[in-house]
Amino acid sequence: MIEYLNGLLTALEPTRAVVECNGVGYCMEITLSSYDQLQRTISGATPQPQVKLMAHEVIREDEHLLYGFCDEAERAMFRLLIGVNGVGAATARVMLSSMTVDELRDAIATQNVRLIQRAKGIGAKTAQRIALELQDKVGSVSAASRSDSGSLAREEALTALTTLGFPRPAATKVLQSLSPTLSVEEMIKEALKAL
Numbered sequence: 652m653i654e655y656l657n658g659l660l661t662a663l664e665p666t667r668a669v670v671e672c673n674g675v676g677y678c679m680e681i682t683l684s685s686y687d688q689l690q691r692t693i694s695g696a697t698p699q700p701q702v703k704l705m706a707h708e709v710i711r712e713d714e715h716l717l718y719g720f721c722d723e724a725e726r727a728m729f730r731l732l733i734g735v736n737g738v739g740a741a742t743a744r745v746m747l748s749s750m751t752v753d754e755l756r757d758a759i760a761t762q763n764v765r766l767i768q769r770a771k772g773i774g775a776k777t778a779q780r781i782a783l784e785l786q787d788k789v790g791s792v793s794a795a796s797r798s799d800s801g802s803l804a805r806e807e808a809l810t811a812l813t814t815l816g817f818p819r820p821a822a823t824k825v826l827q828s829l830s831p832t833l834s835v836e837e838m839i840k841e842a843l844k845a846l
Contacts, residue, residue: 654705656703656706656717658672658673658677660692660702661699663689665683667679667680680718680719680744684751685704705723706718723803729743731792732747734810735784749770750766759786760789760790811835821846822846825841825846829842
């Protein structure tokens with residue numbers, strides 16, 4: 652899986668950015684907030700500024716897509732959203748284009764369904780599902796926005812363990828007991844031994 656791309660920004664549109672890495676151009680689907688940040692980066696810069704975009708790769712039978720984000724918090728929220736039944740990558744991108752990560756996190760944490768519904772294509776039932784399923788998880792987004800790699804590794808390991816069906820509280824307790832210097836894979840292996 653591609654974690655991030657660090658290269659020259661060779662093309663930029665409101666929904667896409669092309670980043671050239673070692674002679675290969677990668678087209679990344681981006682949110683409007685990432686577009687705004689990239690616009691600020693290129694204003695007054697050389698024709699092809701160096702950028703780093705966090706990535707989320709979606710592989711389907713008929714296509715491979717890369718979603719790009721200017722910061723880890725936005726990618727973390729995107730990943731939480733696509734984990735909700737009925738919310739796909741395109742819908743999550745629209746939601747993050749309609750609201751900032753902080754606005755969306757606060758709306759979910761306070762169960763503000765009306766605010767969540769403001770995003771195009773989000774109906775009442777989907778908004779309720781997002782608020783209900785993510786209320787206890789949105790705290791990880793603020794942790795993801797910090798540069799603490801140990802916290803990031805723990806959050807990724809926790810997501811993997813809950814996806815495997817382990818209860819969130821038990822998985823959290825086990826992960827908290829592990830060294831923050833471990834990689835995500837090492838944390839998952841150690842946690843699986845303890846759970």
